[in-house]
Amino acid sequence: xxxxxxxxxxxxxxxxxxxxxxxxxxxxxTTSLYLLIFGGLMGERIGDMQGVDYLxxxxxxxxxxxVIQNSYANTVSSFFLAKFNNSIEELLISPVSYWVILLGYxxxxxxxxxxxxxxVFIAVSFFVELQIYNIWIVLMTFLLTAILFxxxxxxxxxxxxxxxxxSIVPTFILMPMTYLGGIFYSVEILPEFWQTLSKFNPIYxxxxxxxxxxxxxxxxxxxxxxxxxTTMIMVLAIVAFYLLKKGVNIKT
Amino acid sequence: MLQALSISNLTKTYANNMxxxxxxxxxxxxxDFFALLGSNGAGKTTMIGIICSLLNKTSGEVLVLGxxxxxxxxxxxxxxxxxxxxxxxxPFEPVEEILVNQAGYYGIDRSSAKAQxxxxxxxxxLWDKRLDMxxxxxxxxxxxxxxxxALIHQPKILILDxxxxxxxxxxxxxxxxxxxELNDQGMTxxxxxxxLEEAESLCRNIAILDKGKIVEQTSMxxxxxxxxxxxxxxxxxxxxxxxxxxxxxxIERLDAYSIQVSLNDVNISQALIAxxxxxxxxxxxxxxxxxxxxxxxxxxxKAG
Numbered sequence: 028x029x030x031x032x033x034x035x036x037x038x039x040x041x042x043x044x045x046x047x048x049x050x051x052x053x054x055x056x057t058t059s060l061y062l063l064i065f066g067g068l069m070g071e072r073i074g075d076m077q078g079v080d081y082l083x084x085x086x087x088x089x090x091x092x093x094v095i096q097n098s099y100a101n102t103v104s105s106f107f108l109a110k111f112n113n114s115i116e117e118l119l120i121s122p123v124s125y126w127v128i129l130l131g132y133x134x135x136x137x138x139x140x141x142x143x144x145x146x147v148f149i150a151v152s153f154f155v156e157l158q159i160y161n162i163w164i165v166l167m168t169f170l171l172t173a174i175l176f177x178x179x180x181x182x183x184x185x186x187x188x189x190x191x192x193x194s195i196v197p198t199f200i201l202m203p204m205t206y207l208g209g210i211f212y213s214v215e216i217l218p219e220f221w222q223t224l225s226k227f228n229p230i231y232x233x234x235x236x237x238x239x240x241x242x243x244x245x246x247x248x249x250x251x252x253x254x255x256x257t258t259m260i261m262v263l264a265i266v267a268f269y270l271l272k273k274g275v276n277i278k279t
Numbered sequence: 280m281l282q283a284l285s286i287s288n289l290t291k292t293y294a295n296n297m298x299x300x301x302x303x304x305x306x307x308x309x310x311d312f313f314a315l316l317g318s319n320g321a322g323k324t325t326m327i328g329i330i331c332s333l334l335n336k337t338s339g340e341v342l343v344l345g346x347x348x349x350x351x352x353x354x355x356x357x358x359x360x361x362x363x364x365x366x367x368x369x370p371f372e373p374v375e376e377i378l379v380n381q382a383g384y385y386g387i388d389r390s391s392a393k394a395q396x397x398x399x400x401x402x403x404x405l406w407d408k409r410l411d412m413x414x415x416x417x418x419x420x421x422x423x424x425x426x427x428x429a430l431i432h433q434p435k436i437l438i439l440d441x442x443x444x445x446x447x448x449x450x451x452x453x454x455x456x457x458x459x460e461l462n463d464q465g466m467t468x469x470x471x472x473x474x475l476e477e478a479e480s481l482c483r484n485i486a487i488l489d490k491g492k493i494v495e496q497t498s499m500x501x502x503x504x505x506x507x508x509x510x511x512x513x514x515x516x517x518x519x520x521x522x523x524x525x526x527x528x529x530i531e532r533l534d535a536y537s538i539q540v541s542l543n544d545v546n547i548s549q550a551l552i553a554x555x556x557x558x559x560x561x562x563x564x565x566x567x568x569x570x571x572x573x574x575x576x577x578x579x580x581k582a583g
Contacts (some may be wrong), residue, residue, distance in 0.1 A: 034383025041376070114365035119360055120331045121384035122353035277347075279293060279333055 031123045034132050038134025043101060043142075050097070050139065055146035056092045062151055065211075077213045081154060087165075087241040088210030088234045090147050091172060095205060095230070098140035098173040102132050102180035105194045110184065117235060117279060125271045129264070131183065136177025137170065143171060157241075162239030164249065171256040172233045176201075178263035185270045185277070198204070207266050209234045216247050229259055281345050283309045283436050283467035284330065289339030291394040291491075299325040301491040303339070307469060307484070312497070314478035316575060318486035321371050323471040324364060326488070327440050331361045338395065344435060349433045350471045357385065360434030362425045364471075370414035374405060374424055377413060378431050387430035399427040402457065418445040426454070436467045443477060455481055477576060479503065485576060510541050513554070515561040523556040527552075 043050040062085065070081030077084055082227035109115040118128055134263060151157065179196075186194045208230030214222050225231045232252035245252075271277070284307040289381060299322045307313045317323045328334035330341055332352065339397030339459055341348040341472040343355040368377050398404040404425040408416060415422060419488060429437060434475055436546070439458075443451045460482060462468050472478050479499065488495040514537045525531050529541040538559075542550055552560055 028386070030386045030388055034380050037383075038372075038376075038380050042371075045371075052334050092392070109369070113363075113365060114369040116333055116363065116367045116380055116383060120356060120359070121335055121381070121432075122356040123384050124353075258534055274335065278333065 028124065028127055030254075031121075032127050032134075035123075035128065035131025036134045036138070039101070039105060039132065039233075040138055042105060043139050045136070046139075051143055051146060053142045054093050054097060055150055056262060058089055058147045059150040062089050062147075064152055067090075067154070074263055077215070077238075077242070077246075079242055079244075083158075083242065084213070084238075085211055086155065086157065087210075087238040090151075091142050091169070091234055091237045092205050092210055093147050094140040094144040094169060094172055095176045095201070095233075096178040097143040099134040099180035099183075099197060099201060100138040102136040102177045103184045103197075104189070105135060106132055106181055107187045107190075107193050110187075110277065120142035120278070125268060129271060132181055133174060133177040136180060137173040140173035140177070141169065160243035161240050164236060167241075168233060168236040168240055168256075169182060169251070170252070171187055171260060172237070173261050175229065175233075175256060175263065176263065178260065178267050181267050182270065185267070185275055188276065204228055204230050232256060281309060282306045282342065283311065283344060284469065285340075285342040286326075286330075287342075289326065289341065291322075291329060291334065292337045299428050299491050300339075303491070303493055305486055305493055305496065307467060309344070309352075310462070310465055311467055311469075311484050312458075312482045312486040313467070313469045314482035314483060315348050315488060316475070316478060317471070319408075320486040320569045322491040323438055325491075325560060327361070327419075327438055327469075327471065331359055331438065332356060342388055343561075350475050350490055357432065358431065360429035360436045361428040362422075362437070362439045362442055364444065364509060365420050367424065368413050368421075368424065368428070371412055374413055374416070375400065375409035377424065378428055380432045381428050387432060395431055395433075396427070399430055401425045407409065421451045423450070423454070426457075429465065430461075430537045436469065437444060437461065439468065439470045439472075441472055442470065443472065451477075458539045469488065508567070511550075512537055513541050513551075513561045514565075516562045517558050519559060524554075524559075526553050526557070528553075 031274060046217045061081070064084045066082035066089075070085070073081040075081070075084075106115075108116075148157070182195045183193060207225065208228050209225060214225045214231060214235075217225065226247075235245045235247050236249055236252040236256075239249055283483065286303055286312055288301040289300050289305075290298070292298045292507070302365065303322070303326065315323050315326070325334060329336045330348075332348070332355075343358050346354050346358075348355045372380070375393070378396035378399065379389060381391045381397060383389065387395070387526040393416070396409075397406070400409055405420060405423055405427065407415075408420065413421065413424060424443065426439075426442065427440075443454060446454065455477070458468060470482060482499050484497070485499050485502055487494050512533065518535050519532065519538065521531060523538065528543060528545050531539045533539055546552070547564065551564075554561060
């Protein structure tokens, strides 16, 4: 069981590191530029938010955004390609339990999210003095976020039947949710209706907790955020396991 | 004797109501080299897919070395190695990595897997290509890679779905030699092929699948004996009578001047005398096609 799990994880890591020019380098560069231009140049005109300057305010959210995008992208593309070129059959004919397959793919997504997130963090550190209020909150939020979006990417890959299907969700659902999750603004500045609506967006809780880890201030109770994320992970994990076990779009 | 594979009442109906297998019963002895023949769409790949857990069966039972697939799925999976018809590896992975990963899925640690991969890649003449991406291999090399992958966990039963499709004659012969060696070492091999010559040359037992049903299961020897059973084409000097006589052997009219006779208990001389007594004078005698193909076409109703 352990060897099979390790094999899937190593295979996943080798897969995205083999094509690092596509998977690691671009998000690190573009996100860093994004941060420096929007946060650094335009942020000076915006002023403080939640008690800190705008650049420091958006850094946690932007790092988390790359984690979300890359964890999701890793599982959705890897599992969909395995279906597309039928190499998923290598796993289906072997005695690997469905939980191990799922965990392996999710772990691959977590590692890619971590590598890219860390890359952005390091790149930004060259230009901005970063402070971390509580590393454990940062790590815990990162982990829950990466798990959640790796699972979401996996489910997307199960249902996807074409390459269009793996880009529709990130473009039309994930991206708006990310931008409306409080990465670029504090939810407190929104009208009450939009504040309430934001609380239905899981990304809001992730960004808020992550920001808490970096800056020491948040708009929601940390425990509530963790509970929301854990519950969502459990629901998505059960759905993903069920789909895999049933062989939806994998076995006929 | 424990059967390597025992299938009872296996039925598969796809979601579009297409019945691919209809109450199929099949058994393969341990150590056998078994051919599963059938034309395109006969249900061979569906049957293999079910045996290898790639497809869900609608009903029926599959026992592998006495183990019920439904109850001991992982044990059953460990006993089977599959070389599928279509390429099903990641083309962007290096050759050696494909084998090592597959071994890992079976719980074989990386160093043992690498050692086993080395043996197999050398045997398949792919060792020099071990670091190349699989996509860069030729069609024949890709087939050999899939054969090596099927053997990486040292299965007891090897299932080959059209193993030599697209493989040149030289490589095909060398693959046959290797498969015979594996079979001699005790591995049960189940083969589907379109090359009837391949089945005839390699397999001891055979089943013919047609429209989702087994229409024949016997030994290759018996089957070939049946085909070669004095099936002769006799050509007459004169036009044959409208009604052919009833004799001790089977006569079929081919055209106005020729008949096909299937001789069982009589020899050709006796047959010619019997025909002569019925005013049918034969000028020329020749063998009907004496190949497995004849019977295959007959059993699958494709004979012209």
